[in-house]
Amino acid sequence: MKIKNNIKKKNDNLHHFISNHTLIFSIILLINLLIFFSFINGYFYARQKLEEKSENLELFSRKVFGDEYVESLKKKKNTFSIINAPYDKVVILLIDSLRFDFTLYDTNYEKEFIGKEKNTDIYNNISSEKKNISNDGEKKNSLFFLNNMINVHHILQNEKNNTLLFRFDADAPTITTSRIKSIFMGTIPNYMEVNENFSPTTSVEDNFFEQLHLNNKKVIAIGDNTITHLMKHFSKELVYESFNVFDFYSLDIAAKKHFYEEYESNDWDIIF
Structure with missing residues (x-):
């Protein structure tokens, strides 16, 4: 009789343990679901159009x-x-995927022009005499995004009253x-x-x-x-x-x- 009571007591304890943990798990799951749906609702919100x-x-x-x-x-x-x-007329030039650093110009860096001549009319007006070559004669790593848009740099330097360069994230x-x-x-x-x-x-x-x-x-x-x-x-x-x-x-x-x-x-x- 005593053995049966012990077994019953163990079963009751196990049942309570499972019930308590099931309840806790259910609450945690419910909270996570609420957080998930709240996040999705804000992340993929349907914007109301103004007509x-x-x-x-x-x-x-x-x-x-x-x-x-x-x-x-x-x-x-x-x-x-x-x-x-x-102004009577305006030209808007919108370039897709243009990174801000594409428009930068570094006077201490000069690209190696392969197979084409430099734009001498603009390039010669830019005071850049330094070569991007180390003391031992080996060329440094090329920064392909630098000094490509020489016309932009020329306008920024020579038409400062009419030109502004902004950056936004x-x-x-x-x-x-x-x-x-x-x-x-x-x-x-x-x-x-x-x-x-x-x-x-x-x-x-x-x-x-x-x-x-x-x-x-x-x-x-x-x-x-x-x-x-x-x-x-x-x-x-x-x-x-x-x-x-x-x-x-x-x-x-x-x-x-x-x-x-x-x-x-x-x-x-x-x-x-």
Whole structure:
């Protein structure tokens, strides 16, 4: 009888032990699931689109400042104001995957130019006489990202009043589609938009190009077709497929050709 009681007591203790640990495990599992779903909900949030759009700048100015004030501004053609833009025409050059250090120039470092001549008109204006060669005559490790964009360095050095170089850090995801939206729509990218990088859709939200259209500006798009998939209201689209991994040159060659052709004409306000 005593043996049976001991066995029963052991079974009860084992049952309580399992029950207690099962409860603790269940609580921990539930907490982890809540943390996981809270994280996923914040990480892959579905952004609500804003369909309201700003109106024409002149109409807005008339409502805020009055017709008399706006008309007085329009008469001052040489004065920059909310009505009179500082420039008649603007060219926006957007380079995908351009690292900031690509634009840097180190006067103590000189590349070895193989098979091509230096751009003497610009290169000779840069005070760089030091060679990147050690005392024993052996060349140091090449920094391939340095001193490639000599034109940028030349402009920064010789047109300081008209040129500024900024650096900004982009949070992930840094895919092309999300970054274009951030630049021209002011939105914050999220990981739900990653799939749009391969099949971008036209945005219904207010954006830079929408406002240009509302203000009767003619915009020409040249180069990558991603921008024309995301935005609309371009007066002319001279774009090409951007995901052709077998051809890295045709798009650049065609874009350069189209740019010089359109630049000579006067039928545009902005070339992008």
